[in-house]
Amino acid sequence: MAIFKNLLGIREIKSPIFYKEFKEENRQLFDLIELRDKVKSNKKEYIERDITFLKAGIQGERNVYFEIKNSFIPMICLHDIRIQDGDYVAQLDFILITAQFIMILETKKLNGDIYVNQSGDFIRYIKNRNGQVIKKEGIYSPIAQNGRHVRIVKNMLIKNGIIKNLPVISGVVIANPKSIVNKSKAPSKIKYEIFRYDQLTDVISNKINYYKKDYNIFEDIMKNIGEFFIKNNKSITFDYNKKYSLTEEDFIKQGVEETFKESVKEEIVESVIEKVVEAKIEVGVKKEKSYEELVDELKQYRLNKAKEEKVKPYFVYNNEMMEEIIKMKPKNEEELIAIRGFGPVKIEKYGQDIIKL
Known part of the structure; x- marks a missing residue:
């Protein structure tokens, strides 16, 4: 039956379907809060800092999830997938599987304004309430980071015979509504790969139009790809005692x-x-x-x-x-x-x- 539907061009997927949903309850956040409440030493500050970062990241992913759910684009989606291929590990925020491509989305809830120069360097400007720049720093390129994820995913899918030549592309989403990204002088590759979360629907639609003349895979293949990621999702357990160098004394109140x-x-x-x-x-x-x-x-x-x-x-x-x-x-x-x-x-x-x- 599925073969006839494919041949007749009948599509069942007419809007985003999540094989692995975004969840408000985050196990890592729960564990960190629980640990923070137990620790009595000054190491509590490091845990509190990581909780703040994690909450910001979750808020950013929530913004992206909302845009995906309301895009009305036919695709299979997954949130928070960790895959491992030998020594290579990729933590993937979102995976979008369309009939034309697979997109690996990296969400960044960066503070401050981001400037990308013509060499592709990322520079962050932190401003005070009066709009004056109080800090300027270079940051590791999220394009390079997600490019590594794309290479790992593509190699793993081809090696396991899941795809042959279906494009696996990168997308870096700035999920902070207050951040401004200036990429006017950035190399063209970067211009098309980084965008704000409220532009996500337009970006995906434009890429579908760009690739559809060459690629239009069956829904069965899309489902196989989604199931492959679910099967190969390797969750990680954090050793917080080791990370924060915690000892028995850190849990004793004097x-x-x-x-x-x-x-x-x-x-x-x-x-x-x-x-x-x-x-x-x-x-x-x-x-x-x-x-x-x-x-x-x-x-x-x-x-x-x-x-x-x-x-x-x-x-x-x-x-x-x-x-x-x-x-x-x-x-x-x-x-x-x-x-x-x-x-x-x-x-x-x-x-x-x-x-x-």
């Missing part, structure tokens, strides 16, 4: 008297430790580096690599990634790859050097 006693003890212990450390240094034992020392060394390493490779320093790693390195102090590549922004390529190029630092 009273004023106990805190005073502990502080006196710590002063005495620190005095003894300082003398021991000084003695050890004299005989060649290495002292653990301070935060400032690590910042200086990581910045210098980043600058040297940037000059060597003729790229911007934040292409090596940005300040947010550097802070995560210092906080987590990764001892091996497995721990380093857990930091957002470090994929197999960066690990191969810089991993061992960073771990040594």
